[in-house]
Amino acid sequence: MKKISVAEPSIGKKEIEYVTRAVKSGWVSSRGEFIEEFETAFAAFCGVKRAVSTSNGTCALHLVLLALGIGPGDEVIVPTLSFVATANAVTYTGAKPAFADVDAACWCITAEEIEKRITPRTKAIMVVHLYGHPADMAAIGKVARKHKLLLIEDAAEAHGAVCRGKVVGGLSDAAVFSFYGNKILTTGEGGMVTTNSRKLADKIHFLKNHGMDPRRRYWHPEVGYNYRMTNLHAALGVAQLERVDEFLAQKRKIIGWYRNALDEKLVQLQVEMPWAVSAWWMVSVLVKGCAGEERRNAIIAALAKRGIETRPLFYPMHFFPMYSRSAPKGGLPVSEKLYKMGINLPSGVKLRKNDVAYVAECLHSILAYH
Ligand SMILES: Cc1ncc(COP(=O)(O)O)c(C=O)c1O
Incomplete structure (x- = not known):
């Protein structure tokens, strides 16, 4: 595999x-x-x-x-x-x-x-x-x-x-x-x-x-x-x-491949703002309609079964025991929503176009079931 x-x-x-x-x-x-x-x-x-x-x-x-x-x-x-x-x-x-x-x-x-x-x-x-x-x-x-x-x-x-x-x-x-x-x-x-x-x-x-x-x-x-x-x-x-120019150029190619391959009805990429040029360290998506960490984790596990390593988005840090008292009343709703829906996709500079096509194809077929 x-x-x-x-x-x-x-x-x-x-x-x-x-x-x-x-x-x-x-x-x-x-x-x-x-x-x-x-x-x-x-x-x-x-x-x-x-x-x-x-x-x-x-x-x-x-x-x-x-x-x-x-x-x-x-x-x-x-x-x-x-x-x-x-x-x-x-x-x-x-x-x-x-x-x-x-x-x-x-x-x-x-x-x-x-x-x-x-x-x-x-x-x-x-x-x-x-x-x-x-x-x-x-x-x-x-x-x-x-x-x-x-x-x-x-x-x-x-x-x-x-x-x-x-x-x-x-x-x-x-x-x-x-x-x-x-x-x-x-x-x-x-x-x-x-x-x-x-x-x-x-x-x-x-x-x-x-x-x-x-x-x-x-x-x-x-x-x-x-x-x-x-x-x-x-x-x-x-x-x-x-080699930094080579790496950054490769990163831009990779995000371009993902943009073409991913179905925007199913996932939403981190948005590159008009005033920004992202270095695209991690190409990350939100799974649309994903309301809980469990579903996100099930998607990550299903991708792993197909040989694709991914990561969940970071937990909001005010969730950690040592920082839980530092959160404002009412929490921090945007971060709390994003982490549950977010996945970092393979993003390394050695990725090829057919790898990205494979990741997108697997993600789409998994989302049809989860
Ligand atoms: C946002 C951020 N800050 C700080 C660090 C810490 O860097 P290091 O792992 O080199 O200690 C990392 C990652 O590793 C990071 O992603």
Whole structure:
């Protein structure tokens, strides 16, 4: 039986060559030629002054929040529909995530929903460019300026996404990317902070390196962390970044194939807004008329029987025990509806047109029964 995975990475000759070079150089930890090369190239890709590599996207979020001075007593507004790391990073600092709802079409947090959640304790807004689709940074930026709030992009899933003509990563005080194995670019595990503030980048670099004074070895004026990326991971990252245009072009081909193959009477794709260019990390659909998680799960299981790996949409984070008291009265209805109906379809760059046709055909025939 054909096996189609949800997001298989593409590791080519270049990746193997660069990682081999890094291993052979002896620089296998967090120093070596590839670290700086990756950071410089990634900053250029996002059009920002600085990029700081980290061990993963979650610790990159943690570092950004710490470096911006967020801590106990503060609230950070986040969309409830995201991967749990978005809220957990806020919690690590002692601050509280305040959950906001998302837009029903593009599934990202909106300026209107953010305004509803602002309190005297609000210190920052952390948007998420969900499944590769950018949040509307122009509208959200206005809210941040009006209320004097810090603005952070969780761009873990959105390398190369474009909002109103500007690539994500430089549209806020600082942005964070993930290079986990299923992401648009991978280093195995890895993360990056991008920012136009040299001061903030220096602070993040200091914190990720055990809080060591850069001019005085083994002098640690603050509690820091070991959140560094290794040269081996950076070598993989440099090779992947050299192929980013190829990956993003392939992603656009894949969404085009799905648009042609899927029956809109049965499923609704995540909507790409007129002002946005999604990076299409995950091609995701809502199953029309799907009122419960059980039916969605049955569809996922039926696809798995046909060799097709999929994922459910994220649970709204205010459903989790540790965050259930942070939900506003009346809940967050859009996110609560979306997660029950949503499925991430196979989206990896190695997909071919006939794979997409097979997924669509199986999905349609399963929906005729479920
Ligand atoms: C929206 C979002 N934020 C943060 C993360 C955390 O990144 P990492 O897995 O690299 O720690 C992920 C995914 O993995 C994510 O999807």
